[in-house]
Amino acid sequence: MTSFQRFVLASGVTNLADGVAVVVWAWVASLISRDPLMIALVPVALRSPWFLCAIPAGIVADRVDRRRLILAMDAARAGAFALATVALWLALPLEPAPARGVSSLPLFLAVLSAAATVGVAEVFRDNAAQTMLPALVPHDRLEKANGRLWSVELVGNSLIGPALGAFFIASFVPLPFALNAAAYGIAIFLVVKITGQFKPSEQKARDWRRELAEGYGFLRDAALIRLLALLTGGWNLLFQMKSIALILIVQENMGLGATAFGLILAAGAVGGIAGGQLGEKIIACLGRGRTVQWALAATPITFLWIALATGPYQLALALAVFEFSGLVWNTVSVSYRQRQIPDHMLGRVNSLYRLLAWGMMPVGLILSGLIVRLGEVFMARSDALVLPIYVAAIGGLLLTLAGWRALGRGFAIN
DSSP states (O other): OOHHHHHHHHHHHHHHHHHHHHHHHHHHHHHHOOOHHHHHHHHHHHHTHHHHSHHHHHHHHTTSOHHHHHHHHHHHHHHHHHHHHHHHHHHOSOOOOOSSSOSOHHHHHHHHHHHHHHHHHHHHHHHHHHHHGGGTSOGGGHHHHHHHHHHHHHIIIIIIHHHHHHHHHHHOTTHHHHHHHHHHHHHHHHHHTOOSOOSOSOOOOOOHHHHHHHHHHHHHHOHHHHHHHHHHHHHHHHHHHHHHHHHHIIIIISOOOHHHHHHHHHHHHHHHHHHHHHHHHHHHHHOHHHHHHHHHHHHHHHHHHHHHOOSHHHHHHHHHHHHHHHHHHHHHHHHHHHHHSOGGGHHHHHHHHHHHHHTTHHHHHHHHHHHHHHHHHHSOHHHHHHHHHHHHHHHHHHHHHHHHHHHHHHHHOO
8 A cells, every 4th residue: 555545544544524514513412502603613723724723734834844744733633532522421311402692611611622622633634644745746736636635534524423423422422523533533544554754844944924924925825825825815704604504404404313414415425535536627628717607606505506415416506516516626726736835944934824714614613593593684594504604695796796807818928
C-alpha cells in the first residue's frame, strides 16, 4: 500500500467518524432541548474554531511535521468522543427535552466541551492534511487526487456515516460516540505508517508576526484565491443556515426519526460522490471558470428546491444536486490554490483562506436559530422552520450575481 493510499484510507476512516457525527451532534442537542438557538450552540461550538483557530493552525502547519500534527489531532478527537460517551452514558435515561432551556445542564456542557475540542482538532488536522497532499502526489495530478480523496471522504462523511450515526443513536445514544473514538484510533495506526518528508524545507528564525505577514501578503496579492475564499465563505454561511432548520423540519414537519434523516443525507451524498468523480471531466469540458460559475449558480436553485420539498424523496434528490455542485466547486478551488501557493507558506495562506471561507459558519448557525425564533412570532412553527432556507436561497442568488463576472475574469487570466 502506497503512502497516498494510506493517506486516503485514513481520511476515509476519519470522515466516516465525521459523517456519524454529522447526525449525532445536533440530534443529541435536540434530545436535550427543542429550542433552535440552544440546539445551534452545539454545532456552533464545533464550527467556531474555524474562525478562532484558523490562523494559528496555518502557522503551526508551516513549522512542524504535518504528519505528526495529524496524529496529535486525531488523538485529541478520540479523547473528546470518549468523554462524550461517558457523559451520555451516565446521564441515561435522558429527561424529556424542554421547549426552552435544557433538560440537563451538566450533560449539555459536557457535549459542548467535547464538540469544541473536536472542532479545534479538526481545524489543525484538516489544514495539515490539505498542505500534506501536494507532497504525496505530483502537482499535475492534484485534480485527480483531490477528486478521489473527496469521493472517499464523501462515502464516509455523507453516505455511510450519517446512516450509521442515525441507526446507532436510535439504538443506544452513547454508541456512535464510542465508535467514533475507536475510528480515530484506527486512523492513527494508518497515518503512523505513512513515510516521506512532511516538514516544510524552508525554515527561518521563528517569528509568527513575520510568518503571518508573509501569508497575508500573498493572499492580498492573489486576487482570484481571495475571491474564491470570500465566495466560499458566503456559501458556507448559507449552508449552515439550513442545517439546524433541516433537522427540525425532518423531525416536526415530516414526522421522521433519526434513521430516516441519516438515509436522506446518505442519498444526498450520492450526488457529491458523483461530483468528485466527474469534476475533472467537467473542468476539462467547460474550463475552470465556467465550471465554478455554474456550480455557484446552482446554489439558489437547490436551496429553493430544499425549501419546497414536501417529502423525504424530494429532499434527498435536492440534497444530491446540492452536494454535486459543491464538490465540483471544491475540485476547482482547492486544486487551484494547492498549485499556486508555495509549499513553505501553504499552511499559512490556507489558514487565512479558511478563515474567510469557513469563519462565517457559526454566524449561519446562529442566524438559523434566530430566524426561526423571529418567524414563530408571525407564523406557525412549521412555516418558521422553513424560513431560514428561503432566506438562504435569496442569499445564494445575490452571491451568484456578485461573483459570476469576477470568476470568469479571474480564471480567464490565470
